[in-house]
Amino acid sequence: MEKQIYALLVGINEYPVGIRSLNGCLEDVRKIETFLKQNFGQENPTASEPLAEAAQNGGESVVVTSYDKLHICKITNANATYHNIIAGFTQFLRKAGPDDVVWFHYSGHGTEAWTADEFFETVEPGALDQVLVCHKSKPEDGQLLLADKELAALLHEVETLDVEGQAKESPHIVVSLDCCHSGTGTRDPFDEPFVSTRKVVMRKATTREEAIERSDEIRKLDDYYGYGNGKPFEGVPLSRHVFMAACQSDELAAEDPGGGAFTAALMRTLSQSGNQINYADLLMRTRAFIRKTRDKQNPQFSTYGNFNPFTRFLEGSPLGSADRYPVWFNQRLDRWQVQAGAIHGLPTQPETPIQVALFSTGTNGRKVATATITSTGAQKSTLSPLALEAGAAVSETAENLQAEITHLPVPPVFVWLHGVEPFVQKLKDNWDDSKNVQHVAGPEGEQKPMLEVHTAPDEAGSSFTHYLIKDRRSGRLLQRVPAEPDAAPTAVMDSLGKIVRWERTIELKNEQSLLLNKFDFELLVQEAPVKQQVFSAGEVLIHLDTEKYFEHIKDNGEKLLFTRFLPRVRIRQINQDLFFYLLHLRPDYSIRSYAGEIPFKMANHENLNGVVAFPIELNLLTEVSKRDPETGELVLVGKNWALSEGENEATSYFKVIASTEEIDIEQLLQDKLGGSRDDDFEETGDDRISNDWCSKTIKLTMLRQENEIPGLDASALTLANGAIEIAPHPELRAGVGLQQSGGGRRSLDPTHLFAL
Template sequence: MLRNLYALLVGIDEYPKPGDCLKGCVNDIKAVKDYLEQRFASDNYQLCIQTLLNKDATREAIIKGFQKHLSQANSNDVVLFYYSGHGSQEENIPEEFLRFEPDKKNETLYCYDSGLPGHWHLADKELNKLIREVAVKDPHICVILDCCHSGSGTKDPSPDVVERSAPADQRSRPRETYLVGVDELAELCTSHRSKRSSTGWDFMGRHILMAACEDRDTAKEVEINGKKRGIFSYCLLESLEQPGKLTYRELWQKTTNAVSRELEKRSRTQFPQLEITPPDQDNLLFLDGAIAERVSYFTVRHDEKSGWVIDGGGVHGVQPPAGEETTVLALFEFDCNVRDFQDPDKSIGEAKVTEVLPQKSKLEISSDTNLSTESVYKAIVISLPLPAHGVYIEGDAAGVTLASEAIQLATMGNSPSVYIRQVTNRDDAQLWLQCRNQEYWIRLKDDDRSLVAPIQGFTPDNAKRAIERLEHIARWMTIRDLSSPPASRIQPDDIEMELLFEGENGSPKEKEIRRQYQYKQGDLKPPKCQLKLTNKSQKSLYCTVLDLTDRFAVAAPFFEAGYVRLEPGQTALVGNGKYIKFTVDRVLQEQGITETKDVFKLIVSTAEFDARLSTQHALDVPRVLTKCSFKQSTLNRLMDRVQSRTAGFEEEETYDDWYTTSVTITSVLPSK
């Protein structure tokens, strides 16, 4: 079926005030337009591009671009809004808006006429409304903003670097000049919001946001190859030049590395951001929306201060060296196919972890490996320093033999699994694999229940599937058991995590929380709570909450960027104060399961990190033979779309620290 790609491309260099003018925004937009025409002008796409440059990019024209152009998109279509220009802030906002803004300011796009008398900026709430209106028909929406809104209006002292931030508007703006009415504010914002996202933008509706920088950072334009360009736009388009398709995560990783590399030459920094709603869709293909196969890997890059590093550290479960043993990784070209991870001939070398920091790890590259410091690579773990989880295999000889062989061939190059190991002593096993009646059963020690659906048939392929599931569960256990380093300077009371259950005063103090469904107006309603984080320390802290489910999914569903930054004394109500429901999925109810658990894993660091690296999908639901087989609790928030539900919302080099703790919530259906 032919898909429409509706693009609204906005670039502004020539502002009416000479001091506001830029030089690279129009070049950015022309390059984006060229890319779209070259890559998407095919039998599969109908390109519908509207371009607004300089004096044509007024506030009214941008609004009409959304309402008349982008709003044509239907569920099978793709929408791109690309803005290259100044960002800014409005300081004297209407009184009705104040309770929705912790900093008492609106974040804005600085349109061509925004600085003229009688004309205004395009505020975040207005842009939010425009995006939400486009999202009604459920197209795939991507928003890319190469601007910043620090509001300082300061100039970089270097003539080669210009910051895309206009001075804050200090005029008092009448309420009636906004697209958003007072009655809409509660829908577009929430009075519970106490901390905005890492970019400063808070948009509703299903979408992807790629932003040039954090809200406290600045987007820069520089001269490259004789042309002024936004460094973010230039690096993003360079990353897209490779053959094949990239996921949003891959594109963000490549772009971030390229931006860092280019700005290191100029002694500057800038940190692009990727925010996704819903947060677990980072494996969608760029300007496509199709879901790519999810495979766990790290990104390898060269850092000017640290040398070669991966983007995984202690908060992601990377193990530090233990004596002579350490984590070993196989390296691949960034544009490799995920199936290449199983082929040693496709590997370009190996690396060893020499030091584990909270959000990254330092590497020693093998002497026979030639890497370019200008490039970024992918890496997978092929050896771990600590003992893998023990698996005891018992039962029918044919099944045992195949499973034992599969463990020894589980890693690239037909090497033994790095996550599990076969043990001969039952007491050394954390997991059991039973081979009986032509089925593979995975269970815990001293528990006859199958953790996942049994695999039927003793064949090499089925034995491989069983081992892959055991590895999946072992990775889940590693995240669950993640503990703070002994020397951490982050104290347990530096961050307070509160679960505010509906109808209750205060947050439970216990680590094991149990709540039942309640009858309300004749219907059974699941327990639900708000999740609140408060920084009680005297330092800035980066926080995330992982959701570990009973189907062995690890999700980072609560923050669009994978984390939230809290300043001293600052509070964040997760999901802008929306309630999180803990439901027993109907599929589970039909199998006699009446209790489910979610483990909420709080991870705190003094440095930015990406918790989304730890995520993995859910495994399938075990078969229930009798209802009495499931009297005890199980964990639950199933990420699998077919057989699962979500514990989701109701509708100089610094050596950083980190800390973690957990809370378990059990949701119980009453007996019938």
């Protein structure tokens, strides 16, 4: 069946008495509807039906209108009640199957409200929900506010359940919010003429303590959709989706009678490119357009559940790569700049210039200029004057330029290439030097190869040939690529580039950073049933066995042995906002960021003393919460990671990056081998740190542990990489287990725990 698109569009201009009305929200909905019909549907509808379970308000029914493969449900003004919006998810968006697309857009008021106790104690240390303001004129309309936690629950259902509540595979999910405080998942007037913001203040209490005394300002867990009502609290579910917001969670979103600034910029970008744009480029160009007129509104972009941002908008096929970086002309400094710096692996003092090629984006994207990087900053670097290609013209107001590194003056990774001709020559003819790998003729000599590409027949002994990519340090076979297809050399080079990028991301660090002493990076590892160990940065070796850890039997009978992880940051001596990003570098050479950007806002913690825990959504990717069978206490644990049946060892890395400014972390991510997947900073004048970043890494190795010495006549058994030797004895039989002690801490400093 052809891919279907399900769009739920909510816009509210007219609110009940007591809530200021807006001007441009219905215009936002109209713009998006027009774009969808022009690019994915048709002008005249093919079908129309009422939305199931939706109540009628204001004299109009809520209907679903189909335009061939495009299905649109608009909920506006008085019909945009809490219950009707939820029905839009449960009765409409949940119809989307695994090959379909879902787009939920909201334009209206956004605000903050005191969160329920359960969220405050676990996932919402700032004590506030970011909420969408629904239309409510009578009790049966439901709640006035739809919280970000409820939106998370609704999206999780769209991802995993159909309308009948049966399990299904995930559709392609897009969320966009044009409202104030929208930066975490969820428009007050300015002094500027004809411009207002989409915000309304709903809280009467100024502190949580005051809200508790009032007793009517803090919602109960049972009042949140998807939580409570007899269900054990297990945190906030996380779904695979891309999220676009008009502003950060502590900013305001502007509008005028022509619509919201964010939606206008978004639709302008999409209208210029159709669907020939990926999500990373869409954010870059949308943000650049808004920043021309709104210096206090920064659109946000996050991906969750390993959503690939380098895929075509509302379509999902691969488009673009993380190897290209946004370029713009800084009018104040009178120079070109690129969104790439030391944090992306560029050397700060290269022996020879870093060379880049500039490309225009879009359907007719081509190389338009070359340049060199003259100064490397933490996250942004300065370019030399552009050398234009023949016939090319580049305006200083261009919004669609990207740079690709063509020469990086760092030592290349050497690859021993050998085997069956002509396949070796075929790969040499298509060798891509931009991947920073260099092939050598043999395994010896000054240029010691780290990797090996060997062309050989497959294991069955037939004449069919593969490129075998191996790690010469460990002898591990990394990938088998069929050599016959014309695209084989490109696939091999892509894998080599990912391996090199993965290795260099591990080594990414800034030893001169002033942030290094501001926090500690820790990893909580859970043993069955509820015991946890805490390890600090460095190397961790875990011996897995079925007595201390967890075993899961898949439907095909395969047994997985796994543990659970919760990375966290212990913050100390911080007097400013920081941004944290967690990377998981997995054994398959993928680089993932499960939770996106994790801001630490001082405004939320300035009155805190002692130790405070800050769990977030990493622990909610899978069913990983567990209750103590005796006390009933919920233990928040982290991401599952398993040893497959027959796999005895696996190593991956957890890396946290801390920065004083926001980072487009998507540029650091990649899929597994073979997988498809601008302001300048100034000194602040006080003791706060600017334009700084650092990273800390934990290397984690899991080993399968057998708890019994097999056979009385067996030879000596070595454990812990040879550090322990156990000799058999004819009169002794015992179980053996190893456990690494957690790191201690000798400090009385007040700290904050900030779980990643």
